[in-house]
Amino acid sequence: MSLVPPGRLAGRYLKSLAATRDRLSAAAFVDSLPWEEREVLKAAVGGVTTATAPELVSSIGQDYMALVRPRTLIGRLQHIRRVPFRTRSIVQIAGATGFWVAETRNVPVQMSTFSQLQSLPMRKVAAVSVVSEELARSSDGEAIVLRDLAAASVAMMDSSFVDPTSAAVSDERPAAITNGQPTVAASGTDAAAVRADIKALIAIYTGDLGTGVFMMTPRVALRIALLLPNDVNVRIDIEAGTGLLFGMPVLLSSAVPGTVIALVDGAAVQLAGADSAELRVSREATILMSNTPDTGAPARVSVFQTDSVALMGLVSVNWQLLRAGAAASLTGVAY
Template identity: 40%
Template sequence: MDIAAQIAAFEAKRASHQARMTEIMKKAAGEGTTLDEAEQQEYDGLDGEILAIDAHIKRLKTLQKTLATTATPVAGGSTEEGAASRGGQRIEVRGVNLPKGTAFTRYAMALARSKGNLMVAAEIAKSWKDSTPEVETVLKAAVAAGTTTDATWAKPLVEYTNMTSEFAELLRPATIIGRIPGLRMVPFEIKIPRQTGGSTVGWVGEGKPKPVSALAFDQISLGRAKTAGIVVITDELARASSPSAEQVVRDDLIAQTAQFLDTEFVDPDNAAVTGVSPASITNGVTPVVASGTDADAVRADAKQLMANFLAANLSLAGAVWIMTETQALGLALMMNPLGQREFPDISISGASGGTWLGLPVILSENIPAQVAVTGPPAIPAGSRIILAKASEILLADDGETMLDVSREASLQMDSAPTDPPAAATVFVSLWQMNLVGIRAERYINWGKRRPGAVQYITGAAYQ
């Protein structure tokens, strides 16, 4: 691309950015609101790119004038000979505005297309060298052996770590766990002492014996629990190099993992399975059953919930509400007899739900709904509103998603595979069917330091 064409391309890109910025501001003006967090980031990012584009266009125009004054006559009898006689400098424009997770996904696609051959995968990754050169670097680093004293290993190792972290960064904001501030991070398989009983102190008369007591302790630890999922795609899809094929793989892994972790974290029916999975933070908690649907019932139920919290000697400082967007909408639209909002601080825009009764709100539609129970006690159908003290919830998470790819395995194409396989189990050969299996695994575990750290309202249908 010659300099004039580059200038034209950058000017077109600048015009596109400017149009998008205008569109964002017009939308906010039409709704009478300020920009939300995502819109602010997009607007500021576009503004920064325009400044960079303006500076680059200025440099290109200066270079264009310089080359025009130093141009030399063209020699030779053909276009190739003329270009060779004139020489010049090649200028490349590389794309940098790729979605987060692109490098990780391309790494997976390269492994799939190469049938697990790392050398072939590195060659495939060369087609993305301009936009994601780290993919080729990682694959090449994986081919050669190395030691901890190898001076050439450090840079590829850092790039590999950054690329897997990029995927984790894209996943975590989509989950409840990733949006709760103040969770207590702990290592896997480390014992944590916990006091369960205190000493005894009382009034003693003159010359009377003093009471002797003992403290009570136990230990809690978070073992290694693992989530895993396999996505099977056709060889044709794996070979496609368009962004849409990459988006299919990335979105499916992210959406399924996020939904699973959200549900497992808050579903009261999710009990612990020794050596396999932790209990949800609401499991074993006696809920407050919603007493009605109007504002008076809301306040009465929330008061009872907070009273349970305080009765466990836990401060409300650092606690958060976790609820569905549907229930947040019902609370946000509640009006008093004067036509004023009952709870003006609650919001349904963006990942944050604002505040409710002075505490932050986390929104997620992955909270399982309460089905009607005839009792006793009778529980109406509705949603669940959870109150959790973040600092009293332990979280062990290595923050990495491990990836493996196979074309030769045989799989049970079932979301609940039998273990061990039954006699009638049908296995599908990936090799025979021209399929590619991509497996993602993540180690994560959680638990409550104290039983009373989480309370919830069930059967809520406030509106």
């Protein structure tokens, strides 16, 4: 078991580039510090590419994802089906059935039924963080420069994965697994309403309850626990981001809409990617300070002029729901 915290290599890589003016200076900066990863980082900041040293570039991206992935819903969701990008796959719709057979009688046979799924093209979640040069050079800069970038990646992946209003955008992003799936409106705000609403949510959900999981914000989960203080089947651990609700596991994320509780069959989710990332650093960029940079006339900020550093993390990921009804949402939650 490694005692090195996840993300340390990626954080030091970003700091080395953010705290210096060029790659030659970055290599000298790394060499001056008592880091265990000096040789790896010196090669990385020296300008290697996926063509010259794919294992090295990959190790830094994988280290970044080792920090990000366990914080995401897709990283914590059990039973999820992983596939490569752009690879055709099939899903079993109806399986073989066993029969009781009398002595000397023929054994009945039922054919299994399969359906071909669409392959998952590569999609990218990009997060940009701008920090001052002084902050990048600070003693704890490696943790600081990585923290906001990782948090932005987690928040975008989680909200895009479970928000029922998040529709697919052609050639840009997949639909949330709850988008276009069954929904039911919450009925009230007291303990009786919680029980009635969860019962109604289960009624419209057609996935496997054995591999199902509730997803909600920590605030909603805590309010449910306060409404049902004596129910032994309700346990919430805010710090761990998990819990138990009526015997079923709960995953917590602040990126889930605050008025939504989702019920998702992990075995009915197909995932590609989310295992590595590309990290970039720039001192010369001009940043469009907007979350819709392709529309309007957002303010432009020169990273060079403000003595700042721009950091970017690109995560390749895509997903799809394998069966209709294997995800359902309770909306209008006001507990």
